[in-house]
Every structure is written in structure tokens, then in C-alpha cells.
Amino acid sequence: MKKIKTAIIDIGSNTIRLVLYSYSKNEGLKEFGNIKTVARLRTYLMPNGEMSEEGIQLLAETLKSFRLILADYEVTDIKAAATAAVRQAINNEAIISRMKVETGINVEILSEEEEAYYGFVAVAQSMDTPSAVTIDIGGGSTEITLFTNKKLQKTFSFPFGTVTLKQKFVGNTLISEKEREKLRTFLLEQFSSLKWIVDAKLPVIAIGGSARNIAQVHQQQIGYPLSGVHHYEMKHNELKKLGGFLTALTYEELMQLDGLSSDRADTIVPALEVFIALMSVVDTEIFQISKKGLREGLIISRVLQGNPKAYDKYNVFEESGRQLALAYGRSEEEAATLEKLTEQFYVECCNGKLFEYNEVDLQLLKKSAKVYAIGEYIELDSSSQHTFYLISNQSIAGLSHLDRVKLALLASYKNRDYFARFAKPYETWISKEELKKLRDFGAILKFAYALNMTKRNVVKKLTIKKVNDYLQIEVITTERAIAELAQAEKQKKHIERVFKSEVKLLFKEEGWN
Numbered sequence: 122m123k124k125i126k127t128a129i130i131d132i133g134s135n136t137i138r139l140v141l142y143s144y145s146k147n148e149g150l151k152e153f154g155n156i157k158t159v160a161r162l163r164t165y166l167m168p169n170g171e172m173s174e175e176g177i178q179l180l181a182e183t184l185k186s187f188r189l190i191l192a193d194y195e196v197t198d199i200k201a202a203a204t205a206a207v208r209q210a211i212n213n214e215a216i217i218s219r220m221k222v223e224t225g226i227n228v229e230i231l232s233e234e235e236e237a238y239y240g241f242v243a244v245a246q247s248m249d250t251p252s253a254v255t256i257d258i259g260g261g262s263t264e265i266t267l268f269t270n271k272k273l274q275k276t277f278s279f280p281f282g283t284v285t286l287k288q289k290f291v292g293n294t295l296i297s298e299k300e301r302e303k304l305r306t307f308l309l310e311q312f313s314s315l316k317w318i319v320d321a322k323l324p325v326i327a328i329g330g331s332a333r334n335i336a337q338v339h340q341q342q343i344g345y346p347l348s349g350v351h352h353y354e355m356k357h358n359e360l361k362k363l364g365g366f367l368t369a370l371t372y373e374e375l376m377q378l379d380g381l382s383s384d385r386a387d388t389i390v391p392a393l394e395v396f397i398a399l400m401s402v403v404d405t406e407i408f409q410i411s412k413k414g415l416r417e418g419l420i421i422s423r424v425l426q427g428n429p430k431a432y433d434k435y436n437v438f439e440e441s442g443r444q445l446a447l448a449y450g451r452s453e454e455e456a457a458t459l460e461k462l463t464e465q466f467y468v469e470c471c472n473g474k475l476f477e478y479n480e481v482d483l484q485l486l487k488k489s490a491k492v493y494a495i496g497e498y499i500e501l502d503s504s505s506q507h508t509f510y511l512i513s514n515q516s517i518a519g520l521s522h523l524d525r526v527k528l529a530l531l532a533s534y535k536n537r538d539y540f541a542r543f544a545k546p547y548e549t550w551i552s553k554e555e556l557k558k559l560r561d562f563g564a565i566l567k568f569a570y571a572l573n574m575t576k577r578n579v580v581k582k583l584t585i586k587k588v589n590d591y592l593q594i595e596v597i598t599t600e601r602a603i604a605e606l607a608q609a610e611k612q613k614k615h616i617e618r619v620f621k622s623e624v625k626l627l628f629k630e631e632g633w634n
Contacts, residue, residue: 123145124143124144124145124148125143125144125145125198125424125427126141126142126143126194126195126196126198127141127142127143127144127196127198127199127200127420127423128140128141128142128187128191128194128196128198128199128200129142129200129201129202129416129419129420130184130187130199130200130201130202130226130228131202131204131415131416131419132162132180132201132202132203132204132206132207132228133162133204133205133206133259133260133261134161134162134163134204134205134206134259134260134261134262134282134284134285135159135160135161135162135163135259135260135261135282135283135284135330135384135388136157136158136159136160136260136330136384137157137158137160137162137180137183137184138155138156138157138158138416139154139155139156139157139187139190139191140152140154140155140156140416141153141154141155141194141196142420144420144424144431146428146431147444147447148444148447148448149440149441149444150417150420150421150424154190154194156187156190158183158186159384160176160179160180160183161260161284162176162179162180162206162207162260162261163205163206163260163261163282163284163285163288164176164284164288165177165179165206166206166209166210169211170209170210170211171210171211171212172206172207172210172212172213172216177216177219180207180216180220181219181220181223181224184201184220184223184224184226184228185223185224187226188224188225188226199226199227200229200419200420200423201220201226201227201228201229202228202229202230202231202415202419203217203228203229203230203231204231204236204259204261204262204415205236205259205260205261205262205280205282206260206261207228207230208230208231208232208233208262209261209262209280213230216228217230233262233264233276233277233278234276234278236257236262236264236278236415237257237264237265237266237276237277237278238266238273238276238418239415239418239419239422240255240257240264240266240328240414240415240418241255241266241268241273241276241418242417242418242421242422243328243411243413243414243415243416243417243418243421244268244326244328244411244413245268245271245273245434246413246417246421246432246434246437246518247351247411247412247413247417247437247518247519248326248351248352248409248411248413248437248518248519249437249438249519249520249521249524250324250326250409251269251270251271252268252269252270252271252323252324253267253268253323253324253325253326253409254266254267254318254321254323254324254325254326254399254403254405255267255268255325255326255327255328255411256325256326256327256328256332256395256396256399257327257328257329257414257415258282258283258327258328258329258331258332258392258395258396259282259283259329260282260283260284260285261280261281261282261284261285262278262279262280262281262282263278263279263281263282263395264276264277264278264279265277265278265279265312265315265318265399267317267318267321267323271434271435274317275315275317275318277315279311281311283331283385283388283391283392283395284388286304286388286391286395287387287388287391290303290304290307290391291387291391294372294387295368295371295372295375295387295390296368296390296391298368301368301390301394304391304394305394305397305398308394308395308398308399309398309401309402312398312399312402313402315402318399318402318403319402319403319404320403320404321403321404321405322403322404322405323403323405324405324407324408324409325396325399325400325403325405325407325408325409326409326410326411327396327408327409327410327411328411328413328414328415329414330382330385331385331388331389331392331393332392332396332410332411333350333410333412334380334381334382334385334389335355335360335363335389335392335393335396335410336350336353336355336410337350337379337380337381338363338367338378338379338380338381338389339355339359339363339380340353340380341379341380342363342366346546346547347513347514347522347525347526348513348514348515348516349412349514349515349516349522350410350412350516351410351411351412351413351516351518352409352410352411352516352520352521352522353409353410353522354407354408354409354410354521354522355408355409355410356406356407356408357397357400357401357405357406357408359408360393360396360397360400360408361397363393364390364393364394364397367389367390367393368390372386372387375387375389396408412516436519437518437519438488438517438518438519438520439519440518441517441518441519441520442488442491442492442517442519443456443491445491445492445495445512445517446491446492446495449492449495449496449497449498449499449511450495450497450498451491451492451495451498452576454578455573455576455578456490456491456492458573458578458580459490459491459493459569459570459573460487460490460491462490462569462572462573462580462583463486463487463489463490463565463566463569464483464486464487465582465583466565466568466569466583466585467482467483467486467565468483469583469584469585470565470585472585473585473586473587473592475585475619475620476561482558482562485524485527485528485531485562486531486562486565486566488528489528489531489532489562489566490566490569490570492508492512492528492532493508493531493532493534493566493567493569493570494508494532494533494570495507495508495511495512495532496508496509496510496511496533499511504533504535505533505534505535505539506533506539508529508532508533509529509530509532509533509543512525512528512529512532512533513525513526513529523550523551526547526550526551527551527559529543530543530544530559530563531559531562531563531566532566533563534560534562534563534564534566534567535567536615537560537618540559540560540563544556544559561619564615564616564618564619565616565619567612567615568609568612568613568615568616571605571608571609571611571612572596572605572608572609573605574604574605574607574608575602575604575605577600579598579599579600579601579602579605580596580597580598580599580602580605581597581598581599581631582596582597583595583596583597588625590622590623591622591623591624591625592620592622592623592624592625593624593625593626593627594613594624594625594626594627595627595629596609596626596627596628596629597629597630597631598628598629598630598631599630599631600630601630602628602630605628606626606628609626609628610626613626
């Protein structure tokens with residue numbers, strides 16, 4: 122598939138958003154433009170069920186402005202999708218016809234099932250959580266799905282969202298305690314009607330702007346050391362505590378709150394109550410945020426139509442890791458060689474009782490090998506610092522925040538001092554025992570990386586065996602490997618500390634006795 126540029130226009134009940142994407146095999150999916158208009162179309166639905174002329178004109182003017190932006194970007198492939206506000210308007214067919222005539226944009230009204238499905242697609246293709254209940258709360262509807270082992274089982278759409286809940290339960294700008302109690306009762310009744318989520322005891326994954334804002338506010342509040350909200354995780358009591366904090370603020374204070382979009386100041390508490398109620402019904406402590414939602418589901422589905430192998434929901438990191446490595450100059454061949462050498466080294470260590478074999482550990486090592494020292498692309502001398510920063514400061518599909526930290530610590534390993542410095546902000550996340558193991562694994566990666574110093578992929582096999590009072594590492598190469606031997610000799614001190622034993626290297630060309 123060649124590089125494509127696509128515009129997704131998401132016509133929601135609260136906001137209308139234009140997002141520009143590019144996709145190519147090596148670069149993957151990239152967002153290169155994002156424009157939002159807070160329209161609150163749901164408020165233009167009249168008592169008779171029609172959308173008012175004022176609301177229709179607002180939609181048309183917004184789409185016309187998007188048309189001009191698309192012309193500037195030279196994007197002609199457009200997918201425009203409307204959700205609850207337009208879907209619920211009884212004059213929606215007339216609205217769609219007018220948009221085509223007045224703006225030249227074909228708008229598709231998504232069904233409740235389609236809206237839920239695309240949200241599921243985005244989550245399944247960007248997170249490693251195998252089973253969960255998802256919630257996508259918009260301005261006028263709330264979609265719930267249940268998936269197990271990355272297979273969609275159930276979907277349902279409630280005809281309420283942040284805007285409609287505010288209209289129904291909130292008398293003034295902000296919700297009162299009495300109104301909150303009524304809202305809670307209503308939400309618990311609604312969610313309990315879905316028997317397939319009652320006591321499911323699965324993580325709840327939240328999609329949409331309200332969820333992202335809640336995560337951002339919480340991160341600001343606790344001084345979170347990692348960037349990004351995708352795959353961010355909170356506990357049930359943390360949501361309740363955050364609710365107490367938010368309800369104590371005035372509207373003006375909410376408008377100025379770091380992490381909270383000003384247009385959500387009056388709806389953030391009702392949205393939070395929705396999440397808390399759902400967690401109570403599901404009976405779970407785990408609340409995760411997906412930055413990917415309807416728009417990503419639409420574009421991913423579009424990409425998959427042209428290339429069915431572009432994504433693998435059962436091995437999400439494989440593709441995101443490949444793209445990350447390629448972005449910083451690592452060829453697929455080199456990445457594969459590093460993975461192979463690291464796996465051989467780890468297995469040999471386990472066979473020699475130097476480590477206890479653990480499949481989770483091996484997979485983490487292989488992921489780290491793929492992106493080890495990618496910071497060299499920026500500057501060789503400070504590769505370690507750049508590597509840690511690059512990995513820890515961007516969301517990586519298929520990795521939880523904890524696993525991202527582990528990956529960054531391993532892939533950036535230079536020595537014990539640097540490791541301790543990078544690990545310090547996360548000492549409460551990882552036990553001392555686990556940190557020691559990660560430090561040892563970092564040394565293994567550093568040594569394995571030395572075995573491909575010239576990037577010629579000349580090392581075919583390595584073995585470790587105990588000889589008298591030292592460990593011998595025998596390395597079989599396909600051709601002369603003087604540079605690899607010199608670099609391995611230089612770096613073997615790191616693994617000697619791990620093994621608490623002298624290490625001697627024996628390099629042999631294939632077929633040499």
C-alpha cells in the first residue's frame with residue numbers, strides 16, 4: 122500500500138472534529154492535523170425531534186471551513202461520519218442532503234452498532250488488554266461493548282451523553298450534590314439493565330474526550346512522571362477522590378484547571394459519575410483510558426481494507442515496535458538479528474542456571490532488543506539519554522505505561538549509574554528485585570548489541586558453558602568479525618558483574634575447528 126492521506130470528520134453531539142491522517146507501511150498511521158469546533162449540536166434538537174435551522178447552518182458552516190482546510194492540505198480522501206445528534210434528529214435525511222449540496226461532503230450517519238464497533242476496533246488494535254468492557258461517552262450517546270480475547274461479544278448504545286445528562290439533571294452551570302445523587306441512581310439503573318456487564322469483573326476502558334481530560338487532570342494532580350494518556354490506568358477509589366476534588370471547584374476554577382479543556386468544565390463531573398457507576402456495575406478496580414476511539418477505528422478499518430496485514434490485534438507491539446525502530450534508522454534485518462541474538466543469549470543463560478526461564482521476561486527482552494540504542498540516530502555519545510527519552514515520552518501501541526518504562530530502561534542501558542538515574546522516578550512502580558533483574562537484562566542487551574557492531578549480521582550462534590572457574594561464551598560467525606570481538610571484549614565487564622564470574626570469549630568462523 123502506497124502512502125495515503127485521509128481526512129476523518131467526526132460530527133458528534135458535542136464537538137465536530139477534523140483529523141488528518143497519513144499511512145504508509147513503514148511509518149504506520151500518523152496524525153498530521155487536528156481541528157475541533159465545539160458545536161454542541163445536541164442542544165439544537167427541538168422538542169419535536171427535529172434539528173433546528175440554526176443547528177443545521179452551524180454544521181454547514183463548520184464543514185465549509187473544513188473544506189478550505191482540506192484544500193490547503195491537498196487532502197481529497199474524506200470520510201465524514203455523524204453520530205448521535207444527527208442520528209437522533211428526525212430530519213436527518215434532509216440534513217445529509219443539504220450537507221452534500223452546500224458543502225460537497227458526503228456525510229454518513231453511523232448506526233449505534235457501527236459507532237460501538239469502530240471504538241472497539243481502535244482499542245483492540247492499540248492496546249494489549251485482552252478482555253474488557255469499553256465505554257465511549259459522547260455528547261448525546263454512550264456506547265458500551267464487551268470483548269473477550271480481542272473478539273467483540275456485545276454492543277449497546279444508551280441515548281444519553283455528557284450534554285444530554287447535563288440537560289436532564291443539572292439545573293445551573295455545575296451539578297449540585299442532590300443532582301449528583303439522582304444522576305448516580307439513574308446511571309446505576311441503566312447500566313444494571315445490561316446483564317452481560319453486571320459483575321463481569323473486567324477492566325473498563327474509556328474512550329473519548331471526557332476520559333482523556335480526566336486522565337490529564339489526574340496526572341497533573343499527582344505529578345505523574347510519564348507522558349501520554351493512552352493506556353493510562355486509574356483505580357476506582359482514585360476516580361472517586363478525583364470527583365471530590367472537581368466538585369469542590371468553582372466553574373471559573375474548572376475553566377482554568379490544567380489538563381481540562383474549558384469546553385468540558387460544565388460536563389466533566391457528570392462524565393466522571395458515568396465512569397464510576399459503570400465500574401461499580403462491572404465490579405472492577407481497573408479503569409484504563411484509550412486515546413484511540415471512533416476516528417482511529419474508522420481510519421484503521423480503511424487501512425485494513427487496502428492491507429489486511431497492516432495490523433495484528435493479537436500482537437499490537439510487533440507493528441508499533443517495528444515502526445519505532447524504522448523511524449530511528451534501525452533496519453528490519455538489524456532488528457531481527459538483535460532479537461535473535463538476545464533470545465539465544467537469554468536461553469543459554471537459563472540453560473546454565475544463570476537465570477530462571479520466564480516467557481514474559483523473554484518477550485520483554487526481545488521487544489527491547491528491537492529498539493535498543495535507537496538514540497544513536499540522534500547522537501552517538503548521548504545515545505542512552507536519547508533512547509530513554511524517545512521511548513518514555515511517547516505512547517506506544519500495545520504497551521502499558523509500566524511496560525513502557527521497563528522497555529525504556531532496558532533499551533537505554535549503558536551502565537548501572539545511568540540505569541539508577543533513569544529508574545529513580547519509578548522506584549515506587551517497580552520492586553527492588555524487579556529493578557535488579559531489569560538491570561541485569563540491560564547488561565545482556567548491551568552485550569548482544571556489541572555482537573552486531575558492524576551491522577553485518579555475521580554472528581550465527583552463541584553458546585555459554587562453564588569451564589573451570591570461568592564462563593566461556595563461544596560465538597560462531599559466518600565471516601571474520603574483528604570489530605564484533607573487540608566490542609564484545611569491551612562490554613563483557615557488564616555481564617561479568619551479572620554472572621559474578623570471569624567471562625572469556627571464543628570467536629570462531631563457521632567451519633573452523
